[in-house]
Amino acid sequence: MDIIVCLKQVPNTAKVKMNQDGTLLRAGVPSILNPCDHFALAKALEIKKKTGAKVKVLSMGPSQAAEVLRLALALGADEAYLLCDKAFAGSDTWATAYALSRAVKKIAPFNLILCGQMAIDGDTAQTGPEIAGQLNIPQITFCTDIELKQKDTLLATKLIEGGHQILEVSLPVLITLTTPHNFALPYPNFKAIFEAQQKPLFTWTPNDIEADVSKLGISGSPTRVVKIYPPAPKQKGQVLTLSAEETAAKIVKILQEHKVVK
Amino acid sequence: MQKIDALSRKLMAESLRHYAKENLPFDTLRQYDGENYFPPQKVKEIYKDLGINLLLIPQEYGGLASSTSDIYRVCQELGRIDLGIATAIFATFLGSDPINVGGTEEQKKYWFTKMARENLLVAYGATEADAGSDLVALKTRAEQIIKDGKITHYKINGSKMWISNGEIADLYTILALTPGGPSWFLVPKDTPGFTQLKHEDKHGIRLANTAGLCFENVIVPAENLIGLKEGQGFLQAQAVFGYTRLMVGALALGAGQEAIENAIVYANNRVQAASPLSHKQGYMHKLIVPHYIKFEAARAFIDKTAKILDINNHGQATEGAIAKYYASRAANSAADDAIEAFGGFGYTKDFPVEKIKRDVKITCIYEGTSEIMEMTIYRGRWQEHLKTRGNFYLDMAREMENIKETDLGAKALALGLKALSEVLEECRLNRLTRHQYITFELGRLIANAEVAFALVKQAKSGQVVEGCPFNINIIKTMARVNAKNVSLDIALAGAKLVNSALEIPSEKDFYITEITKESVGLVKDMDALSIVLRDMFRN
Numbered sequence: 001m002d003i004i005v006c007l008k009q010v011p012n013t014a015k016v017k018m019n020q021d022g023t024l025l026r027a028g029v030p031s032i033l034n035p036c037d038h039f040a041l042a043k044a045l046e047i048k049k050k051t052g053a054k055v056k057v058l059s060m061g062p063s064q065a066a067e068v069l070r071l072a073l074a075l076g077a078d079e080a081y082l083l084c085d086k087a088f089a090g091s092d093t094w095a096t097a098y099a100l101s102r103a104v105k106k107i108a109p110f111n112l113i114l115c116g117q118m119a120i121d122g123d124t125a126q127t128g129p130e131i132a133g134q135l136n137i138p139q140i141t142f143c144t145d146i147e148l149k150q151k152d153t154l155l156a157t158k159l160i161e162g163g164h165q166i167l168e169v170s171l172p173v174l175i176t177l178t179t180p181h182n183f184a185l186p187y188p189n190f191k192a193i194f195e196a197q198q199k200p201l202f203t204w205t206p207n208d209i210e211a212d213v214s215k216l217g218i219s220g221s222p223t224r225v226v227k228i229y230p231p232a233p234k235q236k237g238q239v240l241t242l243s244a245e246e247t248a249a250k251i252v253k254i255l256q257e258h259k260v261v262k
Numbered sequence: 263m264q265k266i267d268a269l270s271r272k273l274m275a276e277s278l279r280h281y282a283k284e285n286l287p288f289d290t291l292r293q294y295d296g297e298n299y300f301p302p303q304k305v306k307e308i309y310k311d312l313g314i315n316l317l318l319i320p321q322e323y324g325g326l327a328s329s330t331s332d333i334y335r336v337c338q339e340l341g342r343i344d345l346g347i348a349t350a351i352f353a354t355f356l357g358s359d360p361i362n363v364g365g366t367e368e369q370k371k372y373w374f375t376k377m378a379r380e381n382l383l384v385a386y387g388a389t390e391a392d393a394g395s396d397l398v399a400l401k402t403r404a405e406q407i408i409k410d411g412k413i414t415h416y417k418i419n420g421s422k423m424w425i426s427n428g429e430i431a432d433l434y435t436i437l438a439l440t441p442g443g444p445s446w447f448l449v450p451k452d453t454p455g456f457t458q459l460k461h462e463d464k465h466g467i468r469l470a471n472t473a474g475l476c477f478e479n480v481i482v483p484a485e486n487l488i489g490l491k492e493g494q495g496f497l498q499a500q501a502v503f504g505y506t507r508l509m510v511g512a513l514a515l516g517a518g519q520e521a522i523e524n525a526i527v528y529a530n531n532r533v534q535a536a537s538p539l540s541h542k543q544g545y546m547h548k549l550i551v552p553h554y555i556k557f558e559a560a561r562a563f564i565d566k567t568a569k570i571l572d573i574n575n576h577g578q579a580t581e582g583a584i585a586k587y588y589a590s591r592a593a594n595s596a597a598d599d600a601i602e603a604f605g606g607f608g609y610t611k612d613f614p615v616e617k618i619k620r621d622v623k624i625t626c627i628y629e630g631t632s633e634i635m636e637m638t639i640y641r642g643r644w645q646e647h648l649k650t651r652g653n654f655y656l657d658m659a660r661e662m663e664n665i666k667e668t669d670l671g672a673k674a675l676a677l678g679l680k681a682l683s684e685v686l687e688e689c690r691l692n693r694l695t696r697h698q699y700i701t702f703e704l705g706r707l708i709a710n711a712e713v714a715f716a717l718v719k720q721a722k723s724g725q726v727v728e729g730c731p732f733n734i735n736i737i738k739t740m741a742r743v744n745a746k747n748v749s750l751d752i753a754l755a756g757a758k759l760v761n762s763a764l765e766i767p768s769e770k771d772f773y774i775t776e777i778t779k780e781s782v783g784l785v786k787d788m789d790a791l792s793i794v795l796r797d798m799f800r801n
């Protein structure tokens with residue numbers, strides 16, 4: 001069993017402020033492993049514990065992103081790969097998914113690819129599904145749990161409106177995961193951190209993954225960001241504290257005033 | 263042998279932070295603080311879960327053989343969590359130091375393997391009721407027991423006071439007088455005749471167990487004499503003073519940062535007179551900004567000294583004293599102002615600043631009081647001043663003068679260092695160092711000068727040090743402000759100091775006029791730092 005987990009280093013948005021133009025003010029903001037990715041990694045390592053699966057982690061980013069890979073190695077991943085080159089810089093989700101899927105093919109074999117549902121800095125939730133698309137393998141998104149059923153089938157618990165859906169899927173598959181409430185993300189002990197220094201961490205350029213450079217970076221990205229802006233703050237609502245009948249009558253009146261009902 | 267790298271240090275600090283967030287939230291700490299008790303098994307859990315105790319243990323015996331830089335980063339993070347728990351852990355480090363420094367290979371193998379496997383809590387027992395700052399007054403004795411002409415055992419009699427982990431340790435490293443002089447002994451907890459007293463009801467670090475120890479005909483095998491040679495005790499202790507004091511500096515730095523960051527978050531949310539307190543200039547420039555500047559200066563100095571100790575392991579006694587003295591005082595005044603910054607809320611136990619204020623005082627006392635540090639710093643540098651015929655600080659001044667960048671405060675500090683040299687020289691010519699008071703104050707001025715020097719050099723390097731939360735431009739501003747403040751203080755306090763012990767005023771002016779002019783622009787820089795700090799520490 002071979003699992004590949006895609007990881008992204010993101011600014012800790014809990015501590016981020018916005019610039020006037022709506023972009024993130026990143027100066028001095030500590031970077032963290034994207035929480036959903038952290039959860040995906042934790043799930044992969046659970047499977048490793050039960051089955052002895054090999055867990056490989058993959059990230060694209062500046063050299064500093066090696067930090068999250070080292071964290072993953074310390075937590076128990078076996079090998080790490082960092083796509084790091086000027087050519088990758090500025091990639092949108094499509095170009096990123098292209099690069100990551102090229103890397104996945106290079107790292108292969110794999111039975112399972114795990115991604116976080118979305119990164120807290122972009123909130124697009126596109127990269128995981130796009131990797132599956134580019135690799136032409138099935139995908140299940142928005143999962144809060146996965147469990148290996150047999151050697152080549154997996155049960156995925158998918159979060160849906162008002163509940164969960166349990167899906168059985170045959171491998172290979174790509175799953176995107178979202179952290180359930182109250183899940184304590186694991187952190188490594190000092191010895192594991194030290195030992196991770198010795199584990200393999202490879203840095204790859206487009207050449208190493210045989211990627212078409214024209215499909216990478218800004219030029220390879222179809223997305224054009226026209227404008228980023230914070231949504232206008234919601235106006236304060238009106239709270240009615242009348243009796244039930246009076247409240248109902250008042251609501252009807254307001255709706256009529258706004259021409260929602262006649 | 264593999265070393266712990268910078269990234270691992272960062273990950274260790276993060277793991278520690280998350281561990282504390284999960285297991286030791288403020289409400290929990292507050293409760294233990296009230297009870298004056300922290301279960302020893304919780305300290306062991308920290309050892310077991312994180313492996314923090316492995317840091318000081320050599321790799322061949324199951325440890326991580328960390329460097330000074332590694333321990334410093336961990337101590338700084340521990341200081342942020344709780345100085346009591348930090349002290350329990352630090353005492354384990356201290357207790358294993360004599361073995362590291364002076365133990366035989368066989369002793370290291372036996373004790374370190376045991377410490378690593380069993381997560382032993384260790385205590386370091388030097389202080390006695392009549393031997394605190396003055397350890398030479400040591401009274402605890404270890405008599406030789408001789409059989410067939412060979413020393414087979416030692417019999418220990420006496421008592422110790424103020425020993426961290428005193429009641430709860432598994433293993434004690436005890437300083438006692440042998441016929442050959444002071445020596446360290448390893449004494450396991452259950453040794454007959456060895457009793458531990460009830461732990462103290464302290465002002466702060468109430469999660470740390472502190473207790474007296476009694477030895478009544480306690481017999482330990484001769485193999486428990488560290489290094490198997492009598493009379494090495496003081497040498498073994500002194501060899502690591504630079505390092506251990508640096509660590510207390512790191513503990514203080516962590517606690518001080520925690521206090522001020524709490525205060526900034528509070529000031530961002532607390533609205534008085536129509537705007538958040540963090541938008542009020544007087545408030546920020548008085549209660550917040552100066553402290554963070556000192557923390558960064560302390561960090562630059564500690565980092566620099568740690569890097570030297572990473573290579574040499576021993577020595578740096580004056581630097582260790584400077585680090586401890588400077589950081590512990592900076593942290594204490596920061597914690598005091600953090601309470602002020604919270605107003606009435608700060609005076610209650612509902613917010614961490616009240617506890618930090620009580621806890622952090624210990625960093626000015628243990629491992630040598632601030633006065634002993636002033637003495638140590640003065641002695642170390644006075645020798646240098648004499649040896650170099652007054653050039654010690656003049657050389658540093660020249661180094662500052664050679665810095666081309668005009669935005670680092672180098673020019674101001676060059677003047678300050680020249681002033682310091684002049685103060686020392688006046689003291690020498692007028693034999694003023696016969697006044698203990700003057701030597702103490704010299705220790706203070708020296709510490710401030712050297713720490714300011716380290717910060718300007720860091721700013722000059724263009725690279726912030728590990729663990730620094732700011733970018734280099736902010737460090738430059740801080741270096742500039744600090745250099746100006748310190749230089750002015752040296753000139754003014756130095757002038758007062760010299761004249762105060764003279765009958766006729768000194769003819770020297772200690773560069774006061776020139777240094778005063780360097781203060782230009784301070785308020786603007788403080789304004790900029792104020793905005794950086796309030797934006798950085800929100801929610």
Ligand SMILES: Cc1cc2nc3c(=O)[nH]c(=O)nc-3n(C[C@H](O)[C@H](O)[C@H](O)COP(=O)(O)OP(=O)(O)OC[C@H]3O[C@@H](n4cnc5c(N)ncnc54)[C@H](O)[C@@H]3O)c2cc1C
Pocket residue numbers: 353385386387388389391393394395396423424425426427464467472624627628629630631632633634
């Ligand atoms: C909570 C706590 C934990 C501790 N943990 C440990 C431990 O684990 N192991 C251990 O061995 N010790 C430990 N100590 C002891 C600590 O190191 C001593 O308390 C410290 O060194 C000061 O000694 P003292 O208390 O005897 O004070 P004193 O030496 O009596 O000092 C009292 C005051 O006099 C000043 N003073 C002392 N000598 C002079 C002088 N020559 N000239 C001018 N002023 C002077 C001091 O600066 C101080 O202000 C601990 C203490 C505390 C409070």
